[in-house]
Amino acid sequence: MSDQIVRPTSRLLVLDEDDRLLLMKTVAPDSTRAARWITPGGGVDPGETHVEAAIRELREETGQVVTDVGEVVRVDDFEVTWDDADHTHGHAEFYVVRLPHFEVSDDGWTDEERTDILESRWFGLDDLTTTDEPVEPEDLADLVRLILSDASAS
Known part of the structure; x- marks a missing residue:
């Protein structure tokens, strides 16, 4: 049996004022x-918390600073x-960020992101439920x- 290698990640559910979700079409490591x-996000660097990684990844992948x-x-x-x-396993922590609609900036992308990110798009809930393209998590x-629904109840 091989050892488990766990990659911790922070993922961001970025919603705009019209409740659209920002997603990035990426190439799987396969x-x-x-x-x-x-969703935007990525690995937690050594010595970094999940929150710090989420803030950094949002800036790097979208250009948005929070x-x-x-x-x-x-x-x-x-x-x-x-x-x-x-890695053999993943540990992902998800955060919600509400921002006014924006266009993604690739200024902070790494060389790997420039290769792996194919496009970005805002999805309404209807778009998300009817797309025939793979979405993760399922x-x-x-x-x-x-x-x-939690936001509308508050």
């Missing part, structure tokens, strides 16, 4: 190079099945629906 839509991402709204622990990944529409 020899198939399959594309899927994911000082607070609130509380964790979801935690996912999962096995990684991609054949070209450098139940992302349910999570967004829950967040929007």
Whole structure:
């Protein structure tokens, strides 16, 4: 049995004033190079907290600067099945950030992001539930629906 290598990540559910969710179409770390839509975010660097990583990743991947991402709204622990990944398991913590609609800036992208990020797009809940393209996590529409219903109840 091989050792587990866990990659901690921070993911951001970025919602605009019209309740659209920002997603990025990226290439999976797999020899198939399959594309899927994911939320902005990425790995937690050594010595960094999940919150610090979320704030940094938002700035790097979108150009948006915030000082607070609130509380964790979801935690996912999962096995990684991609054949070209450098880890066997993932630990993702999700945060919600509400921002006015913006265009993504790639000024802070790493060389790897310039290769792996194919495009970005804002998805309404209807778009998210009807797309036939892969979305990760698979139940992302349910999570967004829950967040929007919690927000309207407050």
